[in-house]
Amino acid sequence: MDVSQYLDIFLDETKEHLQNLSDQIMRLENDSEDMDTINEIFRAAHSLKGMAGTMGYKRMQTLTHDMENVFSEVRSGKVKVQPEMIDVLFNCLDALDEYTQNIQNSADEGTNDNEALIARLNDLLKSGTADSVEDKKEEPKESTAEKSAPEKKKRSTKSDKKGSKAEEKSESAEAKWYDIHLDDSQIHVIEEAKKQGMHCYGINVVVQDTCLLKAARAFLVFKSVEEKGEIIVSNPSAQDVEDERFEKDFTLLVVSKESLEDVMKAAQNVSEIAAVTGEEIEIEKTKDYKPKETAPANTPAKPVAPATPQQQQTAKNTEKKNAGKPVVNRTVRVDIEKLDVLMNLVSELIIAKNSLVSATGQVQSGSGNGVTEHIEYLERVTTSLHESVMKVRMVPIESVVNKFPRMIRDLSKKLDKKMELYMSGEETELDRTVVDEIGDPLMHLLRNSADHGLESAEVRAQRGKNPVGSIFLDAYQDGNNVVIEVRDDGNGIDTEAVKNKAIERGVITSEQAALMTDKEIISLLFLPSFSTAKQVTDVSGRGVGLDVVKSKIESLSGEVEVKSQLGVGSTWTIRLPLTLAIIQTLMVAVGGEKYAISLGSIQSLESIPQEDVRFVQNKEVINLRGNVVPLIRMEKVLDVESKRKPGEELTAVIVKKGDKMAGLVIDELLGQLEIVIKPLGKYIKQCKFISGATILGDGEVALILDANALI
Amino acid sequence: MDVNSLKNLSQDPQKEERVKRQFIVVGLGNEHYGIDIRYIDNIVRMQRITRVPKMPNYLIGIINLRGEVLPVISLRLKMGLPADEYEKNTRIIILKTEFEGSLGVIVDEVKEVVTLESTQVDKVDDLKIEGKNFVTSVGKRDNGDLISILDLNTITLEENVVRE
Numbered sequence: 001m002d003v004s005q006y007l008d009i010f011l012d013e014t015k016e017h018l019q020n021l022s023d024q025i026m027r028l029e030n031d032s033e034d035m036d037t038i039n040e041i042f043r044a045a046h047s048l049k050g051m052a053g054t055m056g057y058k059r060m061q062t063l064t065h066d067m068e069n070v071f072s073e074v075r076s077g078k079v080k081v082q083p084e085m086i087d088v089l090f091n092c093l094d095a096l097d098e099y100t101q102n103i104q105n106s107a108d109e110g111t112n113d114n115e116a117l118i119a120r121l122n123d124l125l126k127s128g129t130a131d132s133v134e135d136k137k138e139e140p141k142e143s144t145a146e147k148s149a150p151e152k153k154k155r156s157t158k159s160d161k162k163g164s165k166a167e168e169k170s171e172s173a174e175a176k177w178y179d180i181h182l183d184d185s186q187i188h189v190i191e192e193a194k195k196q197g198m199h200c201y202g203i204n205v206v207v208q209d210t211c212l213l214k215a216a217r218a219f220l221v222f223k224s225v226e227e228k229g230e231i232i233v234s235n236p237s238a239q240d241v242e243d244e245r246f247e248k249d250f251t252l253l254v255v256s257k258e259s260l261e262d263v264m265k266a267a268q269n270v271s272e273i274a275a276v277t278g279e280e281i282e283i284e285k286t287k288d289y290k291p292k293e294t295a296p297a298n299t300p301a302k303p304v305a306p307a308t309p310q311q312q313q314t315a316k317n318t319e320k321k322n323a324g325k326p327v328v329n330r331t332v333r334v335d336i337e338k339l340d341v342l343m344n345l346v347s348e349l350i351i352a353k354n355s356l357v358s359a360t361g362q363v364q365s366g367s368g369n370g371v372t373e374h375i376e377y378l379e380r381v382t383t384s385l386h387e388s389v390m391k392v393r394m395v396p397i398e399s400v401v402n403k404f405p406r407m408i409r410d411l412s413k414k415l416d417k418k419m420e421l422y423m424s425g426e427e428t429e430l431d432r433t434v435v436d437e438i439g440d441p442l443m444h445l446l447r448n449s450a451d452h453g454l455e456s457a458e459v460r461a462q463r464g465k466n467p468v469g470s471i472f473l474d475a476y477q478d479g480n481n482v483v484i485e486v487r488d489d490g491n492g493i494d495t496e497a498v499k500n501k502a503i504e505r506g507v508i509t510s511e512q513a514a515l516m517t518d519k520e521i522i523s524l525l526f527l528p529s530f531s532t533a534k535q536v537t538d539v540s541g542r543g544v545g546l547d548v549v550k551s552k553i554e555s556l557s558g559e560v561e562v563k564s565q566l567g568v569g570s571t572w573t574i575r576l577p578l579t580l581a582i583i584q585t586l587m588v589a590v591g592g593e594k595y596a597i598s599l600g601s602i603q604s605l606e607s608i609p610q611e612d613v614r615f616v617q618n619k620e621v622i623n624l625r626g627n628v629v630p631l632i633r634m635e636k637v638l639d640v641e642s643k644r645k646p647g648e649e650l651t652a653v654i655v656k657k658g659d660k661m662a663g664l665v666i667d668e669l670l671g672q673l674e675i676v677i678k679p680l681g682k683y684i685k686q687c688k689f690i691s692g693a694t695i696l697g698d699g700e701v702a703l704i705l706d707a708n709a710l711i
Numbered sequence: 712m713d714v715n716s717l718k719n720l721s722q723d724p725q726k727e728e729r730v731k732r733q734f735i736v737v738g739l740g741n742e743h744y745g746i747d748i749r750y751i752d753n754i755v756r757m758q759r760i761t762r763v764p765k766m767p768n769y770l771i772g773i774i775n776l777r778g779e780v781l782p783v784i785s786l787r788l789k790m791g792l793p794a795d796e797y798e799k800n801t802r803i804i805i806l807k808t809e810f811e812g813s814l815g816v817i818v819d820e821v822k823e824v825v826t827l828e829s830t831q832v833d834k835v836d837d838l839k840i841e842g843k844n845f846v847t848s849v850g851k852r853d854n855g856d857l858i859s860i861l862d863l864n865t866i867t868l869e870e871n872v873v874r875e
Contacts, residue, residue, distance in 0.1 A: 638764040678780040701761040
């Protein structure tokens with residue numbers, strides 16, 4: 001058995017624990033007395049240590065061990081939580097994160113010992129504790145090991161006190177090594193060994209309830225016991241144990257020259273082992289008692305562990321854990337490739353459906369009714385199949401945004417501004433691929449708000465604002481889109497400053513600037529290498545932020561918008577499509593060719609009499625309910641001859657991109673269609689306003705127009 | 712490997728050393744060209760091609776091949792010949808290229824498959840058409856006919872630069 005097979009689980013769980021730790025430490029910072037939080041931190045750190053130890057990541061284990069010591073002292077009330085400690089703990093988390101990254105990249109934790117951090121942790125301990133007498137409390141794992149081995153008798157006296165029930169339990173557990181079925185050869189081996197002066201021990205090992213990698217623990221127990229002697233038989237079998245097919249304990253029969261204590265110690269030295277019990281076995285006893293003892297011992301259902309005090313404690317811990325923590329997300333990890341295959345199948349199904357639809361058009365003249373029914377059914381099936389497949393791909397944005405509170409906290413310290421992050425809608429779901437990409441742009445926007453947006457506490461006080469600045473991150477679903485808003489109650493965007501900067505940089509001339517609206521000026525911010533920060537900080541101000549945000553969002557077929565009021569604050573709105581592969585479109589004809597336009601960008605459809613077309617700066621525009629909307633003649637864009645008759649009313653599809661609108665003049669509307677987006681392939685590049693192709697019901701290929709690129 | 716080729720191997724070990732390559736002979740105007748069969752995925756009849764705007768003239772458009780969208784180019788236009796007239800013998804040869812994905816090439820007709828040994832294929836230089844080496848080698852058939860073998864890299868790779 002090799003631990004590398006657990007690497008994936010290890011990484012996932014480590015990340016979960018780290019996130020949990022970060023959340024809890026944040027909470028601790030605000031409420032340093034909350035025992036539940038401290039316990040939770042302690043547990044997370046302890047599990048982390050155990051996991052790192054199992055996987056053989058010594059440095060990680062050492063660091064978490066020292067962190068755990070600190071938490072332990074905090075828990076017992078010997079050390080008070082101070083701001084300095086929180087900082088150190090966060091630094092530790094960063095260091096652990098680094099280890100995790102290294103492990104993820106190279107399966108090795110790296111060579112950074114983080115001695116400075118460990119030293120600081122120990123300083124915290126020293127300065128905080130008056131006396132460090134009760135060292136053993138620091139680490140329940142080791143205390144378990146030390147206590148339960150030599151004090152086996154003591155333990156049983158303890159359980160005697162617990163009453164007859166506990167006694168029964170421990171008895172049935174202790175009898176376990178007599179329950180194991182031995183075949184003749186095994187009995188023979190034991191007898192031979194005894195003749196040679198070796199001992200045969202029955203050992204029962206109970207794994208902690210909280211243990212995450214039971215099989216790995218068991219494996220380590222097997223390994224260390226085998227160093228002391230030979231395992232004759234185990235119950236459940238070694239294979240079952242390896243496959244984690246056991247409750248929480250397993251029993252071994254060991255032949256060894258060493259003393260019972262040594263053998264048990266070997267097992268106890270493995271971490272996350274709750275208890276080890278054992279005694280020397282009389283082989284006759286197994287044989288004699290087998291027929292009687294197996295039956296009653298096996299009937300009380302599953303093997304019952306001895307009720308040791310440690311166990312009760314862990315049981316209590318689990319109870320608390322269940323009560324204090326929200327229900328853990330049950331996730332199914334699916335290979336993205338498998339999903340893609342599923343997705344393709346659905347695509348084909350939709351194509352099949354579309355071809356049936358077009359077939360009915362031809363049959364309609366005759367007896368088409370039966371076909372229509374089938375199609376309606378097929379349509380229902382494909383729609384729900386599509387939905388469910390899409391849902392599989394959807395993940396909550398939580399995984400991305402939950403690292404932001406920590407980031408804002410750090411920024412707050414670094415920038416010496418007081419601020420608070422309020423988040424809502426973390427459960428909003430988006431396509432996996434989008435969620436993976438959305439983190440960086442959001443981070444940029446938040447940093448931007450913290451650095452440029454929020455004023456310093458003094459300025460805020462002068463302006464009569466709450467000295468603590470607020471940043472809001474709200475996510476919600478809006479039709480086929482997901483909207484993520486980053487809002488702050490800071491200074492807002494100073495358009496004059498932007499204007500001056502733009503002129504200074506030579507982006508625009510002062511004449512141009514005079515003519516520009518505030519909106520246009522704000523849009524200058526999205527240009528590459530444009531930063532208005534008076535000084536460059538390491539938080540922001542390098543001028544690479546906003547244009548990266550914009551291009552990233554646009555690559556996800558989304559859009560960014562800013563609304564800002566000087567002195568009041570700004571709102572950045574990111575709008576993203578729920579999914580990228582299947583979309584609802586309007587089919588239109590231009591010069592005899594069919595094109596699809598995504599419904600998401602369409603505002604309305606208009607019939608425009610020729611005489612309503614006006615000219616502004618030699619360009620065709622229409623007055624649409626008070627808005628001046630430029631017209632784009634699609635036949636010119638697409639290089640085709642329009643089939644429109646001269647003098648005929650124009651049909652225009654009004655499309656919208658942010659606040660901008662345009663009317664695409666087309667020949668004919670063909671209707672709405674759900675289409676599967678197919679890439680054009682690498683060979684066809686650089687056609688800006690074609691975002692892909694799709695296959696229509698009759699097998700014909702139609703191009704998808706990207707209305708955003710046309711405006 | 713089927714039984715026949717196994718037999719061939721055992722009968723004539725020398726044959727194994729000579730590299731044999733198969734070519735599909737296509738007609739293009741009055742000329743015959745060979746295309747290495749290793750690069751050919753499929754040959755389909757002419758079908759409706761959807762034009763893509765703002766593309767060079769030889770890039771005719773895109774077709775639907777079993778649910779995948781593929782670009783189609785005209786070998787005639789690419790080599791500076793008069794535009795294709797689509798007839799019942801016109802075929803689209805689907806090539807699989809290393810870097811660009813699959814690609815359809817329109818030819819006037821598909822004639823036959825010939826097998827040439829490496830000794831029958833000679834490299835040639837300076838056979839430039841439209842300033843490019845579309846033909847890099849010539850095969851001599853047993854009956855004395857010559858077949859120009861198309862260099863697929865020149866056809867597919869070099870001119871994927873598309874004007875805006």
